[in-house]
Amino acid sequence: MAERSGPGRVLLVTGVSRDLGRRFARAAARHPNVERVIGVDVAPPRGDIGKVGFVRADIRNPVIAKVIAKEEVDTVVHLSVIATPGTTGGRSTMKELNVIGTMQLLAACQTAPSLRQVVVKSTTQVYGASSRDPAMFTESMEPRRTPSSGYARDVADIESYVRGFARRRPDIAVTVLRCANVLGPSVVSPIAAHFRRAVVPNVLGFDPRLQFLHEQDLYGVLEHAVRTGVPGTFNVAGDGVLTHAQVARRLQRVTVPIPEPLFGLARFGGGEYPAELKALLTYGRGVDTTRMRSLLGFEPRYTTEDTVVDFADSVMPSVNRADRALAALESRLTGAPGD
Amino acid sequence: MTESAAQGLTGTTARERHPLRAIPAADWAAALEIAAKEVFGAEWEEQLARFIVFLRRRISGEYSVDEYGFDRELTQRFMLAVLRPIKEKWFRVEVRGIENIPTDGGALIVSNHSGTIPMDGLMTMVSIHDELGRDLRPLGADLVFRMPIVGNIARKAGATLACSEDAERMLRNGELVGVWPEGFKGIGKPYSERYKLQRFGRGGFVSSALRTGVPIVPLSVVGAEEIYPLVGNIPALAKVIGVPYLPITPFFPLLGPLGLIPLPSKWLIEFGEPIRTDAYDAAEADDPMLVFNVTDQVRETIQQTLYRLLGERASVFG
Numbered sequence: 001m002a003e004r005s006g007p008g009r010v011l012l013v014t015g016v017s018r019d020l021g022r023r024f025a026r027a028a029a030r031h032p033n034v035e036r037v038i039g040v041d042v043a044p045p046r047g048d049i050g051k052v053g054f055v056r057a058d059i060r061n062p063v064i065a066k067v068i069a070k071e072e073v074d075t076v077v078h079l080s081v082i083a084t085p086g087t088t089g090g091r092s093t094m095k096e097l098n099v100i101g102t103m104q105l106l107a108a109c110q111t112a113p114s115l116r117q118v119v120v121k122s123t124t125q126v127y128g129a130s131s132r133d134p135a136m137f138t139e140s141m142e143p144r145r146t147p148s149s150g151y152a153r154d155v156a157d158i159e160s161y162v163r164g165f166a167r168r169r170p171d172i173a174v175t176v177l178r179c180a181n182v183l184g185p186s187v188v189s190p191i192a193a194h195f196r197r198a199v200v201p202n203v204l205g206f207d208p209r210l211q212f213l214h215e216q217d218l219y220g221v222l223e224h225a226v227r228t229g230v231p232g233t234f235n236v237a238g239d240g241v242l243t244h245a246q247v248a249r250r251l252q253r254v255t256v257p258i259p260e261p262l263f264g265l266a267r268f269g270g271g272e273y274p275a276e277l278k279a280l281l282t283y284g285r286g287v288d289t290t291r292m293r294s295l296l297g298f299e300p301r302y303t304t305e306d307t308v309v310d311f312a313d314s315v316m317p318s319v320n321r322a323d324r325a326l327a328a329l330e331s332r333l334t335g336a337p338g339d
Numbered sequence: 340m341t342e343s344a345a346q347g348l349t350g351t352t353a354r355e356r357h358p359l360r361a362i363p364a365a366d367w368a369a370a371l372e373i374a375a376k377e378v379f380g381a382e383w384e385e386q387l388a389r390f391i392v393f394l395r396r397r398i399s400g401e402y403s404v405d406e407y408g409f410d411r412e413l414t415q416r417f418m419l420a421v422l423r424p425i426k427e428k429w430f431r432v433e434v435r436g437i438e439n440i441p442t443d444g445g446a447l448i449v450s451n452h453s454g455t456i457p458m459d460g461l462m463t464m465v466s467i468h469d470e471l472g473r474d475l476r477p478l479g480a481d482l483v484f485r486m487p488i489v490g491n492i493a494r495k496a497g498a499t500l501a502c503s504e505d506a507e508r509m510l511r512n513g514e515l516v517g518v519w520p521e522g523f524k525g526i527g528k529p530y531s532e533r534y535k536l537q538r539f540g541r542g543g544f545v546s547s548a549l550r551t552g553v554p555i556v557p558l559s560v561v562g563a564e565e566i567y568p569l570v571g572n573i574p575a576l577a578k579v580i581g582v583p584y585l586p587i588t589p590f591f592p593l594l595g596p597l598g599l600i601p602l603p604s605k606w607l608i609e610f611g612e613p614i615r616t617d618a619y620d621a622a623e624a625d626d627p628m629l630v631f632n633v634t635d636q637v638r639e640t641i642q643q644t645l646y647r648l649l650g651e652r653a654s655v656f657g
Contacts (some may be wrong), residue, residue, distance in 0.1 A: 112627060131485035134504035135407045141504065151572075157606030207495070209408050237352020241406050283484070286406050326395045333388040 009034045010114075011226065013142050014059055014105065015080025016049065016229055019186065020121075020215075022078065024174040024222055026050040031223075037132040038071055040064065041080065042097075059101040065108035072114040078105060079121050081158060082273065083151050084190060091150075098154040099161075106165040109172070117173045119225045121218075124180045124211070124235060124287045125152045129279040135209075136288040139178070139233050152276045159233075167233070173231040175296075177221055180237035180287060182281075182283035184215030185309050185314035190277050196315055200248050208284025209241040214302035214310065224298045235287040236297045238304040244281060248306050253316035350355070395411075402466055407505070408494035411474065418496055422465045429603050430562060432597060436610035437470045445510040445553040446476065446613070448517045449544060449637050451536055452525030452643060455586045458601065459526075463517060463558065464496070466608060476509050478544075479516045480505040503547050517558075520634075527572070527584035527600045533564035536642050542634035544570035549624035549633070556612035557637050559644035562606030565655050567591070605650045605657040611640050 011028055015248050016039030029037040029051040033313065037051045039045065040059060044222035058064045068076070079102060085094040102120075109115055127133070128143035147153040159176060166174040181191050194200065211223075213236055248255045264278045273281075292298050302310065372383075381387035393416065396402055404410045426432045440446060448467075453459060464475045476491075478501035484490040499505045501518065509516050519525060524537040548555050571587030591598030614637060623629050 008656075035439065080546075131490065132481045132500065134502050134508075135499050135507060136504075138504075203487070205489075205491055207491045209404070209406070209494075241404065241408070242400075243404055243408060246400040246402070246404070249398060252399075284408075326391050326398065330388060330391045333384050333391070 001160075003024040008077060009185075010071055010073045011037045011075045011077060012040060012071070012102075013037060013077045013079060014038045015082075016042050016045050016052065017043040017056065017076075017327065018080075018082075019188070020182075020218070021045075021051055021079040022047055022052075024078050024219055025052045025078070027219060027223070028052075028077075030228070032258060033227075036071075038067065038073065040067065044112050058106045060096065061104065062108070064105060065111060068108050068112045068115065073112065074114055074116065075119070075228060076109055077119045077121075077222065078102065079222075081121065081123075081155065083123075083125075094151075095154055098151075099157050102158045102161055105227060108163055110169055115169075115172055117175070117226070118165070118228050119177065119222065120158070121222065121289060122159055122233075123151075123155055123177050124178050125276050125280075126155045126178060127287065128152060129208075129276070129283040129285045131283055133283065133285065136286045137235070137290055138288045139235055147276070148273075150275050163203060163223050173229045175225045175229070175231055176233040177223070177225060178233065178235045178287070179218060180235075180304075181209040181211045181213040182215055183311045187258070187309065187311075190274060191233070191280075192311075194273075194277070194281075195247060195251055195253065195311070198254070200251075200253040200255045201258045201263070202244055202248065202255045203263050203278075203282045204259045206282050206284075207243045207245045208258070208281055209243055209286050210247060210304070211237040211241050211283055211286055211310045212304045212307040213300065213309075216305040217300040217302055217307075220301065221292075221296075221298050222226050222238050225296070228297065229249060230296050232291070232295060232296075234292045236292055236300070237287050237289050238300050238307050239289075240304045241284075241286050242304055242308060244284070247308050251312050251315050253315075254328070343554055364386050364484055368568050375400075375542055386552035386601045390634040399617070405478070406612040407497070407499040407509070409476070409497040414466070414496050416476070418492075419465055419468055422461055423469070424564075426465045427461050429601070430462060430566075431608040432562070432608060434466045434470055434610075436612075437467075439473055439556055440467065440473070440515065441554065441609040442471065442473070443513065444553060445513045446556055447506075447510065447544060447548045447553055448515065448558050448610070449641070450517065450519055451534075451560055451641050452519035452521040453533065453560070454526055454601075455567035455569050455588065457519070457526060458566055459560045459563035460517065460519060462563070462606065463560070463608065467515065468638060473515050475517045476514045477519075478506055480522055482523075501543075506544065506547040507551050510547060510553045512639040513580040514546050515604070520544055523583035527569065527586070529572070530564070534645050536560070536638055536645075539638050542630045544626045545630045545633045545637070549614045549619050549630070550621050552619075552621065554617075555633070555637055556613045557611040557640040557644070558608065559611065559641045559648060560606065560608045561645060561648040561652060562604045562608075565604035566601035568602070578612070602656075604655050605652060606645055607652055609644055611644055611646060614640075 013021055016025050020138055022045045025037050025039045026049055028034055037052045039054045040057050042058045055067055081098050085091055109148040127137045128145055130144050132144045206293055373385050375383040402412050430463040460477050467473055467475045476496055477498040479493055479498045481500055483493050484500055520539040567588045569586050573585040577585040
């Protein structure tokens, strides 16, 4: 795969007000092959953006087309798809930002002569999570049930617009990265919040398989995709799977089983459990990453297990009395000092 | 009585007078030691230490599961250990033709299904593990994975959803996959239809074997039909609950939980000669006529073997 190089790479990164977009844009701007990086968002970034030029614009309106044309952008990295409404307001605003925003962005891209590459961060949540799922989804598999609402529906819509765009502009390399749940010391997401709770609720009688992508590997794969320009759709996840119980035990969390029908209702002291997270915590999900290795040529540095171990360092353990008691007993029996 | 014990009895606060405080730590230790000797035998210290290492690994989550959720350690050390005495002492399972299962590489075991609950699948798992040292990876209906606890245990024990994606993925990775094509029609059939094979689904398992070129090993299980003779069913209530059938046996629900004890029938299980599929082209997996013929061949083999085994078994509880 020929690497795209030479000066003159101009990146447009959406969603720089949030951590992922800001950090990626800042790192990209430091790259020697990149001439300049333009960050776009409706709100200004909350931290240092280094050499990144910030344009306060809403990707939902046509201003974005002017920015792409004026700056002669050759690569668009679309990171502004959000999983939770957060500070943006309600669910309807979130849907509009995600879906209408992507439509407008792609419409702007379609008329841009300078454009050569589009990278979209998607998620493995497009596969849904149900009892009828195959154990490992490959990129060619469809979700068993098309999601009717929420983030999963947004992502499904966004991906279908991106596919349409790729058909209309075959000269542009379009890369869709379906990333597994991202975890890391500084990640803020519903699942990270779930595991940071002192008492972690789990769905009674279910122990779902989970896969994680380390935040460093997320930056890694975005950088890799921009650098190599391999077109296509790819699952991106750390190696291996861990069950919910394993993750909770690694993090030394106390779990409280909640019957499935009640799980979505309770907010458990402020925690957010959108429908897709509830489904994930019930049935779990695994994705096959063969194409990520063979075609995209990306190798994550962290396995799912490494990711959880690294995340654990940032989480205060809430319980380890059972283990301490057993360790003491073991050291007495073997005569060796317990750890 | 030691001094501390005396103090416990003469304590002034409720906390000090707590009955457990009257027992000195040394007595606790002695009692535990006797209990440990009772459970683990003379080499109890070593055995217990090993058990605690196991327990700590489980508590800290430092065990591994494969991509389907199979927990080999838990299955071998716990589930199979529980099932083994049932297989050997209760059902006295006699295993024949184990040499028909390849010792390595992918293979598809196709079995008849009976017994109200899938006890035949569990006994097959123990038998294959003990006689051959291989793990059977059962394919289960999606209802299994929709149910709490049951679905969880099924995945931990190595099962996955009966769909072509999972079946072919496992077979390509060289796993020994077990399938019960009769499904709920098989285990939920009335006692009067015992040992009569039901329809073999749509032959999806044959397509998967053809596509991956693995041999099909027919398995005939005799004995499971009699463990819970199904004499009645409440279809209306089953429909409300969302299960395929609600069994009534001579002892259940009449005797309550006691009725859940399976009858100690004598089991014979026989693995038949493998049916090779590598001679066919993978594209022929989409030929409905070929799939139909191979399905029929497997079904006929199992049915004939069932009749022969029934003739060889001295009596139901022999």
